Amino acid sequence: MEDIKVLGDREKLVLYAIVKNFILTANPIASNLIAKQHLLSFSSATIRTIMAELEERGYIYQPHTSSGRIPTTAGYRIFVDQMMKKSRLSNEEKEKIRLAVTISAGDYEQIFRESSRILSQLSRQLSVLISPQLDEGIFNRMEISRLGSERLLLVISIKSGMIKTIIVEIDSDVSDQQLDHLKQVLNERLSGLKIKEIRTNFREIVSDLSQDKIGLMHLFIETAGRIFDFSENSDVFVTGTANFMRHPEFTDYQQLSGVVELLENKNIVVHLLEPSESVSDLNVLIGEEINEIKMKNCSIIAARYKIGQVQGTLAVIGPTRMDYPHIIPLVEYMAQTISGSSESNLG
Incomplete structure (x- = not known):
């Protein structure tokens, strides 16, 4: 990408004015x-000359026969990276975000749902929140309860405070005392290990136990791959499709339906928002930078958040014309608030 230092002062001012005005109008x-x-x-004639130079260098273009110009992906990129100044969030916006995260303390599904709703409301765009991938989580404890005579309810918690529940079939002659002993042994052996390590190495982890204990664990040894499979445990919360539909960029039904169809597919959404190799917790993808042709008129502002050792992603998706100076700090503050809240809950 061409560095902004290559642009003269006049080119910078005109490009900034074009981007800001187009975002508004x-x-x-x-x-x-x-x-x-x-x-x-500058006079109109001077501005026209500068606009012609910016167009030649790929920062703006002329749509159809209009006399005006609009920013290209490169124009937006240089605006976001090197020209814009982030807005300050209002106290009201901050309070709404804090309430969304703290009002349902401990109920992460409700926190994610409400956080997505508030982010969409404040940004006036479509918001997406992907719950953490629990595979990297650290095992904390397992609770085992009977569901009748031949089924068990397993509740596995990781140190982030998040849980997974699973039902398994058992022989009816297993006593409560045996189940309590099994729970005690498993909690001792698995504590502090990553979930994916347990899933892969469960047989080796319990291989040195005495024969009677192994008999009780046979079910767990045979089904550890399913019991400790947290790889598909991410939920996707999408809010604000109506906001998306209001933008003039998406009045074309075919284009709108193509984007909405993509966003209704959980796997595609997760793929679009996969963390980049960048060390930054914030990622802004603009137009053609998104690896999906149907999203060429969209931008994604995404941030990572952490709950204990696991991390998820939240994002705002809208037209390339979205209000970056306002929405970027919204996304950052929401991610920081979720992360900070989980730290205080765990602390």
């Missing part, structure tokens, strides 16, 4: 509009 920006706003001390 969704209409192509003409030179006379910029001149009338008295934001720049």
Whole structure:
């Protein structure tokens, strides 16, 4: 990408004015509009010349026969990375986010659902929240309860406070005392191990136990792959499709339906929001940078959050014309608040 230092001061000012005005109006920006706003001390003719240079360098383009110009992906990218100044969130916005995260303390599904709703409401865009991938979580404890004479309810908790429940079939002649002993042994052996380690190495972990204990654990040895399979445990919460449909960019039904169809597919959403190799916890993908042709007129602002040792992703999805200076700090603050809340709950 061309560095902004290569642009002269006049080019920077005109590009900034075009991006800011287009975000506000969704209409192509003409030179006379910029001149009338008295934001720049250039004539319309000078602004037209600068716009022609910016167009030649790939930062703006002319749609159809309009006399105005709109930003390209490169234009938005240089605006986001090197020109814009992030807005300050209002106290009301911060309070709504804090309430969404704390009002259902301990009930993570409700926290995720409410956080997605508030993020959509405040951004006026579509929001997505992906619950953490629990495979990397650290085993904390397993509770075992009877469900009748031939079924057990297993509740496995990890140190983040999140849980998985599973029902398994057993022989009816297993006593409560045997189950209590099994629970005690498993909790001692598995404590502090990663879930994926337990799933892969369960047989070896319990191989040195005496024969009578192994007999009780036979079911667990044979079904450890299923019991400790947390790999598909992520839930996806999507909110604000109506916000998406209001944007003029998506008045074309075919284009809108293509995007909505993508976002209704959990696997595609997870793939789109997969953490990049960047060390940054924030990731902004603009237009053609998104690896999906149907999303070429969209942008994604995504951030990672952590609950204990596991992490999830939340994001805002909207048109490339979205209000980056406002939405980026919203996404960051929501991610920080979820992470901070989980730390205080665990602490």
